[in-house]
Amino acid sequence: MDALVKLRIKQVLKGDQNAFGEVVELYKDKVFQLCFRMLGNRHEAEDIAQEAFVRAYVNIRSFNIDLKFSTWLYRIATNLCIDRMRKKKPSVYLDAEVAGTDGLDMYSQLASDIPLPEDELETLELQETIQAQIIKLPEKYRSVIVLKYIEELSLKEISDILDLPIGTVKTRIHRGREALRNQLRHL
Amino acid sequence: MKCPNEAIEYMHEYLDEEISEENKELLKKHLQECEDCRNYFHELKKAIALVQSTSHIAAPADFTARVMANLPEENKKVKAKRWFRNHPFLTAAAMFFVLMSGTVLSTWNQDQQFSFSKQPSLVVENGTVIVPKGKTVEGDIVVRNGDIKVEGRVKGNVTVINGKQYMASAGNVTGEIEEVDQLFEWLWYNIKGTGKEVLDINENEEKK
Numbered sequence: 001m002d003a004l005v006k007l008r009i010k011q012v013l014k015g016d017q018n019a020f021g022e023v024v025e026l027y028k029d030k031v032f033q034l035c036f037r038m039l040g041n042r043h044e045a046e047d048i049a050q051e052a053f054v055r056a057y058v059n060i061r062s063f064n065i066d067l068k069f070s071t072w073l074y075r076i077a078t079n080l081c082i083d084r085m086r087k088k089k090p091s092v093y094l095d096a097e098v099a100g101t102d103g104l105d106m107y108s109q110l111a112s113d114i115p116l117p118e119d120e121l122e123t124l125e126l127q128e129t130i131q132a133q134i135i136k137l138p139e140k141y142r143s144v145i146v147l148k149y150i151e152e153l154s155l156k157e158i159s160d161i162l163d164l165p166i167g168t169v170k171t172r173i174h175r176g177r178e179a180l181r182n183q184l185r186h187l
Numbered sequence: 188m189k190c191p192n193e194a195i196e197y198m199h200e201y202l203d204e205e206i207s208e209e210n211k212e213l214l215k216k217h218l219q220e221c222e223d224c225r226n227y228f229h230e231l232k233k234a235i236a237l238v239q240s241t242s243h244i245a246a247p248a249d250f251t252a253r254v255m256a257n258l259p260e261e262n263k264k265v266k267a268k269r270w271f272r273n274h275p276f277l278t279a280a281a282m283f284f285v286l287m288s289g290t291v292l293s294t295w296n297q298d299q300q301f302s303f304s305k306q307p308s309l310v311v312e313n314g315t316v317i318v319p320k321g322k323t324v325e326g327d328i329v330v331r332n333g334d335i336k337v338e339g340r341v342k343g344n345v346t347v348i349n350g351k352q353y354m355a356s357a358g359n360v361t362g363e364i365e366e367v368d369q370l371f372e373w374l375w376y377n378i379k380g381t382g383k384e385v386l387d388i389n390e391n392e393e394k395k
């Protein structure tokens with residue numbers, strides 16, 4: 001995968017815009033997922049994920065080809081999410097979205113193209129609750145928790161993405177876990 | 188019940204997969220004895236499992252197409268270069284006509300000397316054209332076989348043929364900044380005018 005990505009990026013650097021399309025294909029789900037878990041709103045997540053890819057393209061010359069592209073890309077996306085989060089009041093958007101739809105919120109919408117057996121509705125409800133709890137986390141804990149447990153990245157990668165020392169990342173993960181324990185233990 | 192202060196710390200070390208064998212034993216032992224800590228540990232692990240269980244969601248179907256539609260337009264030069272690469276025969280033919288017209292090759296030979304657009308307030312030092320600090324040049328600057336250093340401002344395009352441009356900071360030049368440093372690029376720069384129609388036809392062709 002890394003070798004393929006490097007090849008595509010070299011083509012992009014030579015001016016081949018189409019090669020960038022393949023890079024987007026490779027990472028779109030991960031970047032979208034990251035934005036969605038950070039922001040809790042599908043439309044906003046898509047906007048930010050789109051912007052992350054456009055910025056990556058525009059700034060591709062500043063990417064060091066010897067480093068891991070995903071780290072660089074996640075860094076752009078994470079920073080955009082954090083910016084967006086700082087500009088908003090926490091947890092408003094989730095409620096707004098739930099209120100704006102007839103009881104079916106983002107999860108059911110996401111899955112609407114797949115027919116749902118009855119007992120899966122319960123799973124969906126649980127997933128909503130968990131997502132709502134992730135969104136409740138303060139921004140600095142939320143980003144490390146999402147990167148660690150949803151994107152499944154190593155402490156080193158998280159430290160590179162957030163530009164924080166590993167020790168700080170660890171402390172934040174611990175605090176984030178403590179907060180989640182508190183919020184989720186009654187489920 | 189007496190819990191060691193480190194009990195929770197050990198739990199996190201365990202969850203980070205960074206616990207020493209020694210601490211692991213201590214934690215294990217304490218968990219066997221202490222129900223509170225056992226519950227606590229269970230709740231931590233449950234929280235993680237729940238977060239991990241949130242199903243993976245996919246980007247919308249038209250995601251990539253939308254990104255591609257939002258990318259800035261490809262640089263004209265890059266587009267032309269790619270076209271040249273993909274159509275070597277036509278390129279050679281086009282070059283032939285351009286060269287046959289005679290002007291390009293003879294100007295290439297003439298152009299080996301250092302020269303630059305005469306603009307007031309430009310200073311020259313050792314083959315480097317300098318836009319001094321605090322000065323503004325109104326109009327385009329072309330430098331051949333030399334470098335340019337922009338410390339002031341340029342209200343126009345800066346083109347450097349066979350040289351480099353140095354900018355004190357971005358935004359000092361209102362127009363386009365271009366370095367043309369190879370015969371090929373130089374040729375393209377020259378046929379941009381004469382060959383403009385050819386390139387336009389090519390672009391239309393590419394869209395088909």
Ligand SMILES: [Zn+2]
Pocket residue numbers: 189190191194217221222223224225
């Ligand atoms: Zn205990």
